[in-house]
Amino acid sequence: MRLLEKLGFALAxxxxxxxxxxxxxxxxxxxxxTELDNTAWPPxxxxxxxxxxxxxxxxxxxxxxxxxxxxxxxxxSATGLAILIGVPAGYGIAKMRATRxxxxxxxxxxxxxxxxxxxxxxxxxxxxxxxxxxxxxxxHLVITVPxxxxxxxxxxxxxxxxxxxxxxxxxxxIWQAFRHVAFPLARPGITVATILAFIFSWNNFIFxxxxxxxxxxxxxxxxxNMLTFEQISWGPLAAAALLVxxxxxxxxxxxxxxxxxxxTTGGVxxx
Amino acid sequence: xxxxxxxLPNSTAVAAPGRRRNYARHYGWFIVPxxxxxxxxxxxxxxxxxxxxxxxxxxxxxxxxVGLENYRKLFTDERFLWSVLRTLYFTAxxxxxxxxxxxAAALVFNRxxxxxxxxxxxxxxxxxxxxxxxxxVWTMMFHPQLGVLNWLLTQLGxxxxxxxxxxxxxxxxxxxxEVWHWTPLVMLIVLGGLASLPVDPxxxxxxxxxxAWQAFRHITLPLLxxxxxxxLIIRTxxxxxxxxxxxxxxxxxxxxxxxxxxxxxxxxxFAYYNMGYASAVVVVFFALIVSLAALLLWTRNxxxxx
Numbered sequence: 001m002r003l004l005e006k007l008g009f010a011l012a013x014x015x016x017x018x019x020x021x022x023x024x025x026x027x028x029x030x031x032x033x034t035e036l037d038n039t040a041w042p043p044x045x046x047x048x049x050x051x052x053x054x055x056x057x058x059x060x061x062x063x064x065x066x067x068x069x070x071x072x073x074x075x076x077s078a079t080g081l082a083i084l085i086g087v088p089a090g091y092g093i094a095k096m097r098a099t100r101x102x103x104x105x106x107x108x109x110x111x112x113x114x115x116x117x118x119x120x121x122x123x124x125x126x127x128x129x130x131x132x133x134x135x136x137x138x139x140h141l142v143i144t145v146p147x148x149x150x151x152x153x154x155x156x157x158x159x160x161x162x163x164x165x166x167x168x169x170x171x172x173x174i175w176q177a178f179r180h181v182a183f184p185l186a187r188p189g190i191t192v193a194t195i196l197a198f199i200f201s202w203n204n205f206i207f208x209x210x211x212x213x214x215x216x217x218x219x220x221x222x223x224x225n226m227l228t229f230e231q232i233s234w235g236p237l238a239a240a241a242l243l244v245x246x247x248x249x250x251x252x253x254x255x256x257x258x259x260x261x262x263x264t265t266g267g268v269x270x271x
Numbered sequence: 272x273x274x275x276x277x278x279l280p281n282s283t284a285v286a287a288p289g290r291r292r293n294y295a296r297h298y299g300w301f302i303v304p305x306x307x308x309x310x311x312x313x314x315x316x317x318x319x320x321x322x323x324x325x326x327x328x329x330x331x332x333x334x335x336x337v338g339l340e341n342y343r344k345l346f347t348d349e350r351f352l353w354s355v356l357r358t359l360y361f362t363a364x365x366x367x368x369x370x371x372x373x374x375a376a377a378l379v380f381n382r383x384x385x386x387x388x389x390x391x392x393x394x395x396x397x398x399x400x401x402x403x404x405x406x407x408v409w410t411m412m413f414h415p416q417l418g419v420l421n422w423l424l425t426q427l428g429x430x431x432x433x434x435x436x437x438x439x440x441x442x443x444x445x446x447x448x449e450v451w452h453w454t455p456l457v458m459l460i461v462l463g464g465l466a467s468l469p470v471d472p473x474x475x476x477x478x479x480x481x482x483a484w485q486a487f488r489h490i491t492l493p494l495l496x497x498x499x500x501x502x503l504i505i506r507t508x509x510x511x512x513x514x515x516x517x518x519x520x521x522x523x524x525x526x527x528x529x530x531x532x533x534x535x536x537x538x539x540x541f542a543y544y545n546m547g548y549a550s551a552v553v554v555v556f557f558a559l560i561v562s563l564a565a566l567l568l569w570t571r572n573x574x575x576x577x
Contacts (some may be wrong), residue, residue, distance in 0.1 A: 012383065016376050017393045019451055024396065026419060027408045043419050051506070085304040092301030101302060108313050110510045110560055112460040112533055115553040118540050119319035122330075142312050145305060174297050203401045205515045208542050215318065220403035224519055229409055234411055241404035256392040263456065264463035 030238030046200040054235035075201040077138035082148040090152025099101045108146040111134040139207040144197035153190030192262035332467035341551035354535040365449040365510040373457025381465040396453040406519035438528035464498030
């Protein structure tokens with residue numbers, strides 16, 4: 001009876017994780033097979049032998065390196081800026097118990113990404129910024145800033161205030177108390193905020209699909225264009241998809257503890 | 272522990288009121304830079320959208336004040352009204368199924384078992400993966416002739432499906448992707464709730480001879496309710512806003528049979544460049560999202576006080 005229960009439980013776990021695992025394994029399988037195997041019926045599951053041609057094909061065409069560079073620039077800038085302004089903001093809101101400021105962040109979470117785009121699109125045109133990466137970085141702040149502020153509010157509220165108060169009593173300014181006392185204590189929270197902001201910025205599609213020109217596409221937009229505009233075979237498509245999402249998957253595997261902690265504090269999600 | 276409750280809109284500032292507040296206003300400076308950004312990229316677009324929605328505004332075509340005409344047109348635009356119904360249909364399925372599966376998954380992951388960390392990480396991979404990349408793989412799997420899903424169906428003795436290539440099956444198919452994608456978020460929120468449950472009631476129930484189901488029904492479920500409501504609201508908002516996977520997989524097709532409000536909005540704004548009309552869609556869309564979220568909160572409060 002005990003054994004049966006254990007087996008049933010193991011089965012339940014298997015049922016839960018297999019949809020997730022199988023889709024990614026299928027992505028990997030498609031990317032490592034020849035075109036002949038990819039369109040075979042019944043499907044070929046294990047690449048035999050695995051071929052790397054699809055990955056070579058992705059890099060050979062499509063300025064893939066340029067788009068990778070664009071994605072890196074956009075995600076790092078949007079995350080860095082968000083940390084720079086979001087961490088103090090989270091601190092301020094936590095200290096002031098500014099519920100209304102927190103509500104604004106919630107509104108940002110509720111609003112569909114497209115709604116920001118219509119006015120900002122016109123604004124960027126008017127400012128002559130179209131065709132550069134600046135509009136994409138700026139719009140990605142819509143995702144990264146609320147994530148950082150939200151995570152940091154939760155984190156700073158959980159910190160005991162005694163140490164800072166002691167610093168204040170000793171004559172430190174509130175900036176010094178933040179910079180030398182609260183900030184170092186908040187490192188774990190900042191790590192969580194950075195990882196989440198980076199991932200959701202990297203994954204974002206909606207802002208770049210509207211704002212990016214030929215030279216300023218981010219990776220998700222580039223991959224979508226491969227599907228829509230170029231009659232391209234499955235192997236290179238799967239290889240490109242895998243390359244786009246691989247950094248994020250690796251980051252998730254490496255930092256799963258921080259990610260889970262961050263996500264449970266507020267169900268943050270970008271876009 | 273109590274951190275999970277931070278997702279509740281009304282619980283952000285519930286800590287000790289008795290603390291010294293004399294420094295409070297100085298902390299305002301910490302918020303100024305973020306406030307400026309929020310003003311520029313969140314509040315300014317909002318105000319400007321309201322303004323634009325009262326104009327006939329086409330890119331390259333100038334603008335004309337039309338008052339509420341865009342809204343009037345919107346409520347008689349059959350294509351828009353269908354997109355609303357479609358969105359509600361999609362949302363209902365894409366909320367209920369992840370709630371059920373996510374809660375079940377959380378109950379499993381709340382127990383200790385070997386390799387739990389690894390299993391949990393694999394389980395949350397879908398929600399972290401790049402939606403466009405994932406949508407691409409699903410598109411290939413949905414291929415009616417060569418897709419692996421139809422091969423699976425035939426192995427199980429079922430007839431093959433047209434998946435996203437048929438107007439009748441396209442929405443349930445997109446729901447399938449959405450369920451795969453976002454069940455992990457529900458699981459994480461509920462798991463956070465389970466971790467915060469007290470142990471005492473269970474011991475008392477055990478002494479009183481309650482069955483596992485009774486304990487779940489009368490202890491776990493009521494205590495879990497706040498977390499379930501948070502998950503429900505977040506899931507509802509996200510399902511209403513779903514865009515990436517629908518856009519990549521079908522772009523609203525075949526025909527307009529998977530055109531949700533968000534896709535309609537995209538097409539109006541960035542395919543037809545009807546900026547004024549699209550702005551009106553934004554306003555109505557936002558009102559719909561807020562009122563549904565408020566309705567859920569209100570129902571929950573009614574249930575609790577009854």
